Amino acid sequence: MELNPDTAGHDPVVPAALVAATMLILPDLQTQPWWLVLPCLICLILRWHTLAVVLLLVAMSYADTWVTGAYYTSLVLLLLTRMYSDSSASSTVRLASALRQVLLALPLLIVIILLAIGAGWSGQRLPSQSMTGVSDSMTPGSVSELVNDGDLAMRVRFAGDSSPLPRQDLYWRGIVLEDFDGHTWSRSNRLRFDLDPLPAEGVQGLTYEVTLEPSFQFWLYGLHQAYTSRAQSFRDERGMLVTSDMLRQRVRYAVTSIEPPVDLSFDDETRRRNLAVPASSNPRTQQWVGNLRAAYPDDRDFTTAILRHFSEQPFFYTLTPARGSGDQIDDFMFGSRQGYCEHYAGALTFILRVAGIPARVVAGYQGGDFNPITGHWTVNQYNAHAWVEAWLPDSGWQRLDPTTAVAPERIDQGIDAWLASLSNSTDTMLDRGTRQRLWLATYPGYQSMSHSWDALQFSWNMGVYDSEGNLRSDDLNDWLAGHGLSRLPIWLLAALLVFVGVRASLSGRQARSRQSPVIREYQRLDSRLRKLGLARRPAETMAAHLERVGTDKASQAEAWKKLGSDFTEAEYRDGMIDRRTIRRRIRRLLPRALFRSADS
Amino acid sequence: MDTGFRRRVARLTRRWKARWSDRQARWLTRRVPPVTQLKLSQRTIFILPTWQGVFFGLGAIILLVIAIVERNLVSLSLSALMLSIFLLSLILCYRNLSGLRLTTQVADDAQRMRRCFVGDTAQFTVVLSAPDRRRPYQDIWLGLGTGALQRVSVAAGGMIEVTLEEAAERRGIVKASRLLLRTRYPAGLWQSWSRPDLLMRCLVYPRPQACTLPLKERPVPTTGLGRQAAAVQAGVEDFAGLRDFQPGDSARRVAWQSLARGQGLKTKQFVQDTEPQVLLTFDDFIGREAEAILACLCFQVLKLSRSGRAVGLRLPGTVDIRPGQGEAHKHQLLQALALWN
Known part of the structure; x- marks a missing residue:
C-alpha cells in the first residue's frame, strides 16, 4: 500500500518524450530510425524499461553524426530519469540523479573508448601477414605469408545454363590498378565513366545475378565487360563497376557480361598512364627487358616469350614467399623466383610496360566452387587473384595470366585442389585455417555437407532479402503505397505515442482514485x-x-x-x-x- | 490413476527447499554473525544485476562490438556511455548500502524487552544512521525477511528510527527474523542487499482468554471461619450475576424469580471485594490444557490488576510470586506466564 501522496505530480517525462518524437522531423535526425525511436518512447512512458533499453540500444547503432549522438544522449538521460528507483521522488531529483550518473560515467567512458580503439578499432594484424581478398592497392614482396581467408566473398547464379564457362575462365574482375611507384600498384581515383548502354545486338551476353557479401569497398565484380542495372552503380571505361555507396551490407545485383569488344581506339593519356614506370626502379629487369625486346620486336611474340620464360625457368608458385627488400621485381626475377599471383602479375606488367606494351594489373577473384544443389558458384576470399591485361595493337585489351604459366593446376583445379596436391612438407608452411580446411576436405561427405549448408544459406538469402539486402517488406510497402497509405506506420506510431502520453499524464489522478x-x-x-x-x-x-x-x-x-x-x-x-x-x-x-x- | 507421483515430487521439492534454506541460513550465520550493532560493508553486502540490468549491460556490449566492426565512432561512444553507466550503477548501488550503521536497543533481560501478546504483532525498532556527513542513503527497502518491506531514506549525517512488525505466534521470547535491506538505487540496474541479524527480541505473553475464577477460589477470609460464615459475608456484597445451579449451593442464593420466569434453576453470584489479595495458581483451572490454563491466568492477572487488587501467582516449578500491586508487578506476573514451561 502506497501511503505517500504522489509528490511527483506532473510528470515531465511525457512532454519530454513528445518533444523528442517531434524532433525526429529535424533534418539532422531524419535519417534516424523512427520505427525504433517511437516505440522506445512509448515504452518509456509506459515504464516498460527493459524494452525501452533494448530499442534504444538498437536505434543507437544507426547514429552517424554527433548531432544524432547528442540526441541519443538526451534520450539516455530521459531513460535514466524514468528508471530512477524511487518512484516517489520528485522529477527534479530524478533528473539530477540522471545527470549525475552521466557525468560520473564520463571518465569510465573515456577508458572504455580508449580500450576499444586500442584493441580492435584499427583491426591490427601482424605486418608480415596479409589476408587474401581484394584491396585497392597491391605491394608484392611486402608480405612473407599469405593467410588464406575462408570467408565467403560472393555467390553467383547464371541465368539458364548454370555453368556456361569452365572454372578456369571465370575471372571476376574487380578493380584495375594502373599506378606504379616502384613498390606498390594502386589505382588513380580519377574515374572515367562510360555511360554507353549495353550494346544490344550482335553480341552474345551472359546474364547472371551476383550476391556480394559486405566488402566495405566501392566496387562490384563481374566477368569480362560487365553491365549492371543496380542503382548507384556506374561503369568505368576500364570495365570496373563502381558504386557511390560503401557496400556495408549484402547486395544483390544483376549483371550482363559481353566479351570485350575489339576496341582499338586508345587515347594518348591512357597510353601514357599504362606505360608509366619509375625510371630508376628495378634496373636489372629493365636492362634484361631491353635485351629481350631487341630479339622480339613484335608485341605478341614478346608476350609469348615472357610467359614462356616464366614457365621454363624455375619459378615457383607459393603462398609463403621470401620477403624481399629493395627492388622487389629484380629480386623476384633473378633472386628468389617464388611468389604468388601478385608477384607474377606485378612483374609481368612492369616488364610489358618497360617493353613499351601498355599493361595494367587487374584484381578480383578467379574461379569458385560450383554447388550442384542450387546450381550457383560460391566464391570465397581465398579465390582472390591478380592478373594482367595488356593492350596489343591488333586485338585491344587482352587478358594475360602469368600464374597459369607457372602453376597451371592452380587455375585449372582451383586453389584448394592445388594446395592439397602439394607435398606434406609445404603443408606445414600454410596457416592453420587452411590446413584445417584441407584436412576436412579429405573426409568423404564433407564436400556434400558443406554444399548443402551453402545451398541452404543461399536459398535463405534469396528468399528473405531483396536485392538491396533488406528484408523483403516491399510487398507490404507496395500495397500500402497503392492505397495512398505509405506513411501509415509512422502515423500509427505517432498516434499511439500521443495516446499513451496523454493517458500517462492523466494517470496521476486515476491512481489516486484507484486507492x-x-x-x-x-x-x-x-x-x-x-x-x-x-x-x-x-x-x-x-x-x-x-x-x-x-x-x-x-x-x-x-x-x-x-x-x-x-x-x-x-x-x-x-x-x-x-x-x-x-x-x-x-x-x-x-x-x-x-x-x-x-x-x- | 493416481500413483502419488505428484505428491512425492511435491514432498521432495519441499524437502529440498527446506534443506536449501537451512544451508543458506547456516552460511549466512557464518558470513554475517548476529550482532547488535553493524556497519554494512563488503562482507555483509551482496550485489547482483537485475534482469533489466542484464539486458542493459549485454545490449551495451553487443552494440559496442557492432560499432567497432562497423567503425562507427558515434555509435561506439554511445555504447561506451551505456556500458559505463551500467558499471557505474554497480558502484552507486553498492555505495547506497555500504557504511550504513544499524543499531538496535538491545535488552538481554526480559524486563526491558518489548512486549506483546500472542496474536498481536511484535514490534522491533532499528536505528539507521549515516555516519558520513556528505553521503545520504536513498531509497532503501527495509523489512523483516518474511513480511512486507517499507521504504526508508537516511539523510547525510542523520539517523532514523524504524519500527518493524512481525506476527507473534507463540509465547516466550521471540526472536525476529533476519533483517532484509535492499536497494536498487539509482536506476534499478543492480540490486544490492544485506541480511543482518541484529538479535532483536520480543517478550510475548500468552493470549488472554476470558474465563471466570472458580468459586472455590474466592478468597477465604483470614479469620478462618467456616464456609457458612463466608457465604453470609459474601451475601451482603453487590449482586454480580447469575450462574447455573450446582448441587450444594445454598437455597438462599437460588434465583427464584428466574425459575418462575422459566429460565431454569440459577444461583445468584456476589462479588467479594473486601479481600484485596488473590493468589492465582495453576490448579485453579485444572482439567484444561496447559496453554489454555496460562491464557486464563493471563486474563485473570489483567482483570484483577485493573480492579486494583493485589495478585500473586504460583505455578508448578519455581514460580511463586507474592501478591502485589502496580504495573511492574503485573508485568512480572505476565513475564512469568510467558516464560513458564
Missing part, C-alpha cells in the same frame, strides 16, 4: 495535519502516526488512538467500520485540534 476510500480519507487527514506540523513521517504506519498525534494533544490521546486503529481496521480487515463513521470521528476531532493549535 481505497479509507486511504484517500487518511491522506486527506494527513494533508490537514501537515498544516499543524504533524504530518506522517516516512516509515510510520497510519496507527502509529495518529497515536503520535494523540500524544501531542494529551486530552484526546485515546480518541486519536482509537481513530488510528479504526483506520487500520477499516483498511485491512475489510470494513467492519465504514468510512462514514471514520469521517464523523475525524470531524469531531479535527476542528478542535485546529482551533487549539491556533490558540497556542
